[in-house]
Amino acid sequence: MNIVILATGGTIAGVSGSAVDTTSYQSGIVPIDQMLQGVGPLEGIAAITSEQIAQVDSSDMNHDLWLLLARKVNGLLRQADVDGVVITHGTDTLEETAYFLNLVVKSEKPVVLVGAMRPATALSSDGPLNLYNAVVLAASPEARGKGVLVALNNAINSSRDVTKTNTVLQDTFKAPELGYLGYLIDNQPSFYRAPTRRHTAASGFDVADVGEFPQVDILYGHVDDNGNLARAAVRDGAKGLVYAGVGNGNMSEKMEKVLQELQTQGVVIVRSTRVSNGIVTRNGAINDDANRFVAADTLSPQKARILLMLALLETCDPLKIQKMFWEY
Numbered sequence: 001m002n003i004v005i006l007a008t009g010g011t012i013a014g015v016s017g018s019a020v021d022t023t024s025y026q027s028g029i030v031p032i033d034q035m036l037q038g039v040g041p042l043e044g045i046a047a048i049t050s051e052q053i054a055q056v057d058s059s060d061m062n063h064d065l066w067l068l069l070a071r072k073v074n075g076l077l078r079q080a081d082v083d084g085v086v087i088t089h090g091t092d093t094l095e096e097t098a099y100f101l102n103l104v105v106k107s108e109k110p111v112v113l114v115g116a117m118r119p120a121t122a123l124s125s126d127g128p129l130n131l132y133n134a135v136v137l138a139a140s141p142e143a144r145g146k147g148v149l150v151a152l153n154n155a156i157n158s159s160r161d162v163t164k165t166n167t168v169l170q171d172t173f174k175a176p177e178l179g180y181l182g183y184l185i186d187n188q189p190s191f192y193r194a195p196t197r198r199h200t201a202a203s204g205f206d207v208a209d210v211g212e213f214p215q216v217d218i219l220y221g222h223v224d225d226n227g228n229l230a231r232a233a234v235r236d237g238a239k240g241l242v243y244a245g246v247g248n249g250n251m252s253e254k255m256e257k258v259l260q261e262l263q264t265q266g267v268v269i270v271r272s273t274r275v276s277n278g279i280v281t282r283n284g285a286i287n288d289d290a291n292r293f294v295a296a297d298t299l300s301p302q303k304a305r306i307l308l309m310l311a312l313l314e315t316c317d318p319l320k321i322q323k324m325f326w327e328y
């Protein structure tokens with residue numbers, strides 16, 4: 001088995017002043033070669049090559065790095081001598097990079113994102129075992145065809161459904177409503193379910209020739225929202241807006257009027273929710289047919305933004321985009 005590790009930074013490569021300091025440290029310091037020295041047992045699992053793609057805190061992840069990663073991963077997975085890819089990443093935006101790649105990687109071969117909650121210098125750092133498990137997963141036949149996976153803390157999650165649920169604890173990556181895909185314990189991945197939505201080899205999205213994405217902004221719903229930020233985003237060039245509404249993607253009459261007005265100017269409006277569980281149903285709380293809005297299904301606002309960015313490369317038709325939100 002040949003596994004390539006692409007390193008982008010994060011806490012897994014972080015350094016703190018003291019071994020018991022697990023929140024004030026600098027992310028993205030330790031190079032991947034050095035990180036691998038701490039994971040000796042990997043030798044028995046796969047032949048590893050690695051490349052440092054970036055060295056950032058994942059709050060500084062950006063679309064240019066996404067495009068670079070997508071091309072890199074697609075190029076590697078086209079090679080017959082590469083069996084899978086592991087990407088080390090900060091945990092703050094790991095779920096976004098993972099879902100983006102889930103939509104644009106064109107291969108059935110495993111792609112696994114991994115990070116850590118404790119810096120590399122901490123007592124009981126979770127990085128080395130997480131990295132080891134990610135390589136085990138990427139080298140396993142069970143991970144093929146499951147889309148881009150997220151593996152931390154012995155749990156395997158689908159990139160579509162996973163989210164960071166706790167700011168500081170190691171047990172943070174979960175798919176609270178749809179559940180883990182499986183566990184990875186003692187070198188053995190055990191899958192209990194598989195993603196049903198289109199991804200990777202079955203995805204229609206292709207970013208091979210994309211230079212930049214249409215601007216899509218997220219707005220957070222709250223009581224007495226007067227729509228000023230929505231208008232400002234569009235003045236700033238937004239072609240799409242994701243509204244993290246209340247409840248079932250709901251909003252006040254005042255906000256609905258603002259978004260209707262922006263929709264008639266050609267801006268695509270997706271209704272997601274600030275609630276962490278549940279589905280935003282079409283024509284549920286709000287009449288999407290009449291407003292020409294799109295319902296985000298179970299995608300979180302940050303994942304809805306990614307799907308909308310990719311969708312807008314192909315169409316501005318809200319009904320076609322709605323279909324994508326039901327398929328991906």
Ligand SMILES: NC(=O)C[C@H](N)C(=O)O
Binds near residue numbers: 091
């Ligand atoms: N645990 C982490 O990796 C958090 C860090 N701030 C990052 O996302 O890069």
